[in-house]
Amino acid sequence: MLIRNRRLRTNEVIRGLVRETSLTPNDFIVPLFVVEGKNIKEEIASMPNYFRYSLDLLEKEVKELWNLGLKSVLIFVKVPDNLKDNKGTEALNKDGLMQRAVKTIKDAVPEMLVMTDVALDPYSSYGHDGIVENGQILNDPTKEILAKMSLSHVQAGADFVAPSDMMDGRIKAIRELLEQEKHFNAGILSYSAKYASAFYGPFRDALDSAPGFGDKKTYQMDPANREEAIKETLQDIEEGADMVMVKPGLCYLDIVREIKNTVNVPVAVYQVSGEYSMLKAAAEKGWLDHDAVMLEQLTAIKRAGAQMIASYFAKDAVKLL
Numbered sequence: 001m002l003i004r005n006r007r008l009r010t011n012e013v014i015r016g017l018v019r020e021t022s023l024t025p026n027d028f029i030v031p032l033f034v035v036e037g038k039n040i041k042e043e044i045a046s047m048p049n050y051f052r053y054s055l056d057l058l059e060k061e062v063k064e065l066w067n068l069g070l071k072s073v074l075i076f077v078k079v080p081d082n083l084k085d086n087k088g089t090e091a092l093n094k095d096g097l098m099q100r101a102v103k104t105i106k107d108a109v110p111e112m113l114v115m116t117d118v119a120l121d122p123y124s125s126y127g128h129d130g131i132v133e134n135g136q137i138l139n140d141p142t143k144e145i146l147a148k149m150s151l152s153h154v155q156a157g158a159d160f161v162a163p164s165d166m167m168d169g170r171i172k173a174i175r176e177l178l179e180q181e182k183h184f185n186a187g188i189l190s191y192s193a194k195y196a197s198a199f200y201g202p203f204r205d206a207l208d209s210a211p212g213f214g215d216k217k218t219y220q221m222d223p224a225n226r227e228e229a230i231k232e233t234l235q236d237i238e239e240g241a242d243m244v245m246v247k248p249g250l251c252y253l254d255i256v257r258e259i260k261n262t263v264n265v266p267v268a269v270y271q272v273s274g275e276y277s278m279l280k281a282a283a284e285k286g287w288l289d290h291d292a293v294m295l296e297q298l299t300a301i302k303r304a305g306a307q308m309i310a311s312y313f314a315k316d317a318v319k320l321l
Contacts, residue, residue, distance in 0.1 A: 025069030088123035175240030196220035199274030260305025
């Protein structure tokens, strides 16, 4: 035999030398959950070893992330029930929890890239991503609020807004308002291919944002569809998105590769709460090697075409890399 592929697998040095895909701290976006109060670091029951932070401990956490080489965060807030309504009024409060969280992070680590979740569900009395009327989710009135929410986040200091709502035309509305207000450098990371997935359960526990009625299938994508993801993503880029996202991760790696082969902007993947919690549960049972499976999953996501990964495993992963 003249050709022996195993020559390049003989030892770790040669395997590392020819490795096609490598993970680095620069690949990660760290999701962070924020709550009101002081000295709060509360574990999320369905997401072992992941926490909600009050602003004072959020400052400590982002400093630790920066020291680990993690340079980008994505902020979500748990809004008290008494501040929720059908129009997400609290989302536009310049002194709201999200706005204060952005300022806290920027004061603590000015160089940290801060991204913010843009959607109504954390603020909605119905738990939906849009205004509800007669049991229907209204698209156009919602996108106008999302644009104002985005502007409020940028005015607070956010570098990127990340619309996760899947309303039609919301990227255009956000981009036009940011341009109108002369925030020319504010970025948009669009959840362009966000599927109506069953993997989001633990996240909704984290923010108490589960829909109060029905589901989100009239605006999030059907998991059976592939070509629709390309259409959605191209439309968001045309409307002004700087980066695009596929969500969830592992079950949608074919979509990641399709989009990566089609577009010329950076592609992100959100490795969602259900993916995180499944591995934590299996490892706790002793059924899987936690660290080995975690790194294999993250490598697979990057190999599929993701240039960045929003992952609850980010801290665990960088400590091993």
